[in-house]
Amino acid sequence: MKDWPLWEVFIRSKNGLEHRHCGSLHATDAQMALENARDVYTRRSEGVSIWVVPSAMITASQPEESGELFEPAADKAYRHPTFYVLPDELKHM
Amino acid sequence: MSEMEIKSLEERFNQRIANDEKIEAKDWMPEKYRKTHIRQISQHAHSEIVGMLPEGNWITRCPTLRRKVALLAKVQDEGGHGLYLYSAAETLGISREELIDQLLSGEAKYSSIFNYPALTWADMGAIGWLVDGAAIMNQVALINTSYGPYSRAMIRICKEESFHQRQGYEIMMALMNGTQEQRDMAQDALNRWWWPSLMMFGPRDAESPNTEQSMRWKLKRKTNDELRQAFVDQTVPQAELIGLRIPDDKLKWNEERKHYDFGDIDWEEFWQVVNGHGPCNKQRLEARRKAHEDGAWVRDAAMAYAEKHANKTYRQAV
Numbered sequence: 001m002k003d004w005p006l007w008e009v010f011i012r013s014k015n016g017l018e019h020r021h022c023g024s025l026h027a028t029d030a031q032m033a034l035e036n037a038r039d040v041y042t043r044r045s046e047g048v049s050i051w052v053v054p055s056a057m058i059t060a061s062q063p064e065e066s067g068e069l070f071e072p073a074a075d076k077a078y079r080h081p082t083f084y085v086l087p088d089e090l091k092h093m
Numbered sequence: 094m095s096e097m098e099i100k101s102l103e104e105r106f107n108q109r110i111a112n113d114e115k116i117e118a119k120d121w122m123p124e125k126y127r128k129t130h131i132r133q134i135s136q137h138a139h140s141e142i143v144g145m146l147p148e149g150n151w152i153t154r155c156p157t158l159r160r161k162v163a164l165l166a167k168v169q170d171e172g173g174h175g176l177y178l179y180s181a182a183e184t185l186g187i188s189r190e191e192l193i194d195q196l197l198s199g200e201a202k203y204s205s206i207f208n209y210p211a212l213t214w215a216d217m218g219a220i221g222w223l224v225d226g227a228a229i230m231n232q233v234a235l236i237n238t239s240y241g242p243y244s245r246a247m248i249r250i251c252k253e254e255s256f257h258q259r260q261g262y263e264i265m266m267a268l269m270n271g272t273q274e275q276r277d278m279a280q281d282a283l284n285r286w287w288w289p290s291l292m293m294f295g296p297r298d299a300e301s302p303n304t305e306q307s308m309r310w311k312l313k314r315k316t317n318d319e320l321r322q323a324f325v326d327q328t329v330p331q332a333e334l335i336g337l338r339i340p341d342d343k344l345k346w347n348e349e350r351k352h353y354d355f356g357d358i359d360w361e362e363f364w365q366v367v368n369g370h371g372p373c374n375k376q377r378l379e380a381r382r383k384a385h386e387d388g389a390w391v392r393d394a395a396m397a398y399a400e401k402h403a404n405k406t407y408r409q410a411v
């Protein structure tokens with residue numbers, strides 16, 4: 001027997017919030033993945049909506065690339081509001 | 094990769110752990126870290142799955158519907174815990190099939206406690222109260238473990254566990270409020286489950302050679318003896334509250350240590366059970382093997398069905 005494909009499960013805990021990754025499971029097809037996700041990840045009303053995605057369909061950045069991908073943001077303090085020095089009297093800006 | 098490169102990677106890795114950073118699946122890790130984690134996480138997963146057996150055995154014999162829905166929900170949770178943990182182990186590059194094979198071939202271990210029989214209804218109380226209680230003690234300490242997927246599985250599991258212990262204690266409480274026969278039944282269950290529960294924390298620190306490495310990797314956050322002591326301290330007053338007597342003549346509050354002193358564990362028995370000679374080792378593995386074999390045609394049929402319908406349209410999210 002071959003292993004059933006792996007699926008990643010994303011749950012929206014309530015309307016107004018985003019779907020969040022909460023784990024993975026094996027299932028033969030999308031319908032079974034949805035049903036299993038419901039049984040495994042929403043037994044205590046943790047969700048109002050489920051996404052299931054075949055794990056093989058996800059393209060992920062690699063830790064080795066973290067430097068070139070994310071470090072350039074580190075020295076760009078001017079993208080943050082606190083970079084701009086304004087008088088104390090000025091409130092709420 | 095040269096030895097020098099590995100060494101510097103390893104140094105950086107140890108530094109990350111020392112800084113309380115989490116390690117994620119795709120990060121570089123020493124081979125030994127990977128292997129040790131696969132072993133511990135999968136043992137943990139197997140324990141959840143085999144742990145369904147002693148209680149599953151009582152679902153059809155619960156005294157009331159209230160007890161039945163609770164026990165059913167608990168056993169179902171344990172199946173879920175097994176799944177979270179198998180998934181976490183799989184992120185380290187081992188397949189589900191290999192993991193299951195290791196359990197069924199007897200190569201992998203699971204918690205020895207599940208090799209004891211559940212003889213009476215009171216055992217459902219004792220298991221929830223003591224066995225889940227001890228498991229919670231272990232698992233709460235693991236929430237801060239260094240491997241991200243394991244830590245996340247622990248958070249989810251701990252949230253679900255607390256009802257397990259409460260429903261067990263409630264069963265014991267109800268029996269202790271009942272007839273003499275029921276009280277005897279509760280005491281008998283405690284007598285049988287107390288020592289095996291203390292053994293759940295594993296060998297004494299002095300006899301646990303892997304503890305030091307595991308502590309450094311934050312795969313373990315507290316030692317076996319520390320957790321065992323915490324469990325005794327927590328459980329003794331709970332027993333007293335409902336009139337149960339802990340079956341240990343040496344049990345005594347030590348005012349100086351601010352902990353309970355307790356008697357010696359029968360380590361002979363512990364190793365017997367670990368090495369496959371407990372009262373139910375054979376029965377448990379046979380039950381798992383049978384379930385897996387009997388389910389094979391269902392798994393194959395489901396896969397064949399999915400392949401046949403591979404081209405059907407998906408209901409898309411956006």
Ligand SMILES: [Fe+2]
Pocket residue numbers: 141170171174250254
């Ligand atoms: Fe569990």
Ligand SMILES: [Fe+2]
Pocket residue numbers: 171225228254257
């Ligand atoms: Fe549990």
